[in-house]
Amino acid sequence: IREAWKRRKCDYTQNLNQMEDLASMDPARALDQLENKFGSTEQTARMFTLRGKILQRLKRLEEAKESLSHAVTVNPMYLVAKKNLADVMVETGEKDKAKTLYEEVVDISPMYKDCHVSLAKVYAEDQEFGKLKQLTDLYSSYFPKSTDLQMTVAEELLRHGQNEMAADLFKQIIDIDKQAESFDTDSMVYRYNRLGIALRREG
Numbered sequence: 001i002r003e004a005w006k007r008r009k010c011d012y013t014q015n016l017n018q019m020e021d022l023a024s025m026d027p028a029r030a031l032d033q034l035e036n037k038f039g040s041t042e043q044t045a046r047m048f049t050l051r052g053k054i055l056q057r058l059k060r061l062e063e064a065k066e067s068l069s070h071a072v073t074v075n076p077m078y079l080v081a082k083k084n085l086a087d088v089m090v091e092t093g094e095k096d097k098a099k100t101l102y103e104e105v106v107d108i109s110p111m112y113k114d115c116h117v118s119l120a121k122v123y124a125e126d127q128e129f130g131k132l133k134q135l136t137d138l139y140s141s142y143f144p145k146s147t148d149l150q151m152t153v154a155e156e157l158l159r160h161g162q163n164e165m166a167a168d169l170f171k172q173i174i175d176i177d178k179q180a181e182s183f184d185t186d187s188m189v190y191r192y193n194r195l196g197i198a199l200r201r202e203g
Contacts, residue, residue: 020050027057045075049084056088064088079105083115095122106135110142116149124156129165132157136169145180147173151191158198167198 023030031054034047048071055064065088071081086101102119105112116139123132132153139149150173157166174191177183 023050023054023057027054030054031058043074045071045078045081047071048074049078049081052081052088053084056084056091061088061092065092077108079109079112079115083112083118086115087118090118090122095126098122099126106138110138113139113143113146113148117152120149120153121156124153124160127160129157129160129162133165145176147176150176154194154198158194158201161201163198163202167195167202170195170198 019030019034034051048067052064052068052071055067065085068081068085068088071078072085082101082105086098089098099122102115102122105115106119116135120132120135123135136150136153150169154166154169154173157169170191177188
């Protein structure tokens with residue numbers, strides 16, 4: 001019985017993996033296949049999340065939100081569902097609700113890089129620059145050699161006219177990248193160019 005259960009679980013996981021690949025290429029077809037399986041397959045949080053992501057790609061946002069909300073109900077600790085639900089809420093203009101969900105995910109799992117980036121964009125749009133700095137500091141404490149979030153934040157700060165903060169962050173990014181064993185020359189040139197823009201605007 002245990003072996004049969006393992007095989008069934010493996011087949012289920014493999015099917016969802018294949019459907020996720022299909023969803024990136026042909027979301028309408030992936031949705032049809034998923035809907036056909038819904039009645040005969042265990043309806044897990046991952047399945048509802050996949051369905052929500054497909055519906056989001058198809059711009060059926062209210063249906064996507066409903067499916068992702070159900071995924072969170074089925075498994076409140078399935079953070080992928082919460083993060084994707086927040087993404088849809090940003091698209092539907094529910095930024096405050098999205099922000100709360102992003103913050104919950106980051107509090108529970110500070111290692112969730114994509115959620116840091118999404119939350120940073122919302123903070124920037126709302127011009128909550130103090131919270132943006134706190135988030136960047138938190139990210140740096142977990143990923144001291146990564147500059148992914150810092151680049152997003154620095155660009156957002158520059159876009160919103162926060163030139164001094166942007167310049168300081170570009171300097172930090174350049175220092176971190178210089179300490180790396182290898183770095184891309186074109187990327188470094190771009191960083192220096194953005195730093196120059198921030199400094200000129202600041203001056």
